[in-house]
Amino acid sequence: MKFTISRENFLQPLQLVSGAVERRHTLPILSNVLIKVSEGALWLTGTDLEVELISSIKLEDEFSEGEITVPAKKLFDICRGLSEGTQINFSLDGNKAIIRAGRGRYTLSTLSASDYPNLEDWEGEAEFEVSGANLKHLIDSVSFSMAQQDVRYYLNGMSLETEENLVRTVATDGHRLALCRLEYTAASLPARQVIIPRKGVLEISRLIEDDDKLLKIQIGANHIRMFSTEFIFTSKLVDGRFPDYRRVLPKESDKAILASKGVLKDAFSRAAILSNEKFRGVRLNISSGELKITANNPEQEEAEEIVDIDYQGDSLEIGFNVAYLIDVLNSINSNNVKINLMDANSSALIEDADDDAALYVIMPMRL
Secondary structure, eight states: OEEEEEHHHHHHHHHHHHTTOOSSOSSGGGGEEEEEEETTEEEEEEEOSSEEEEEEEEOOSOEEOEEEEEEHHHHHHHHHHSOTTOEEEEEEETTEEEEEETTEEEEEEOBOGGGOOOOOOOOOSEEEEEEHHHHHHHHHTTGGGOOSSOSSGGGSEEEEEEEETEEEEEEEOSSEEEEEEEEOOSSOEEEEEEEEEHHHHHHHHHHOOSSSOEEEEEEOSSEEEEEOSSEEEEEEOOOSOOOOGGGGSOOOOOEEEEEEHHHHHHHHHHHHTTSOTTTOEEEEEEETTEEEEEEEOTTSOEEEEEEEOBOOSOOEEEEEEHHHHHHHHHHOOSSEEEEEEOOTTSOEEEEETTEEEEEEEEOOBOO
16 A cells, blocks of 8 residues: 655645544554545545544545554644645555655554444435535534533533424533524425534534535434535434423513623623632623623622613513623624523523524523
8 A cells, every 4th residue: 555645635634534533542543543545545534433534535646555544643743744845655564654755754553454443334314415604503503502521411412403494403501501593495304303422513513614515414323424525524423312402491581681792791701700710600780771790709809890781671680600691692693682581580591682593591590
């Protein structure tokens, strides 16, 4: 097996698949990238048994077919350190990989490609196409609400739902919930709900561009796969049942606040500086036309911010985790935000004032 390729052409797919490689793993081969030459193309594969990334590039120069695995990080660091325009010659010598570039020569250890764990073949039960921009919006609007290492393992990921003419993403950590939906008019979709694990969600968000290029999504019984012109990404699904989020969406909110997103975010960010570092609580005092934000900490320090709002109604005092509020405001695109409230013990429903595609629910705090 051998091939010749320019540094730039090799570095891009190598960097792409390296995101799936687990650097600290009990199985040494999972620190490796699978390199395969077949049918005039170079195929690179990285996996950690949970997600798998495959990228390919057409070979223009002389090559011979074969496959091998080499340490992913070392290979990437070598290629990244080469000067632009360098030609890389890759070949095998017994159980070693030889990389020649300019006047340099590097010898890497290898492990057999036959031992490399590929995710098993499976049939897609649902399939649809979506632009990179729409998929990125669906993911980035909710991913910050995913749990991290929660014992309720089904919260450590994102729910992806399809039904007729709708694609919906939902994430929750038990204290807050984010929901985003996309009207899908290209076809009628089957009703499916799957949970993509946290690593898979973050990897998809890293891979896709905010553009109009179409991506094909396949959902199977235990996996989800995404096809792009640059890569094929596969992730295992979380085996669990996602909570019925419809039950926590506030339905009887009778107080609606309209405010400038930027003004509100800046006020919360300043107040957060003097909030309790552990609990991050802020108190909101809402009255006609005005919102007062206060925060304090065990050092007896205090912050107070007053913001003009569009609100006519009864006064209300309620507490929230300020980090959750800032996360929501960061994910809203328009200049204005709408906050729906009922009383001091009920969750807040926050949405973009100009677009109801995304909804955010935050539970109150006792301060």
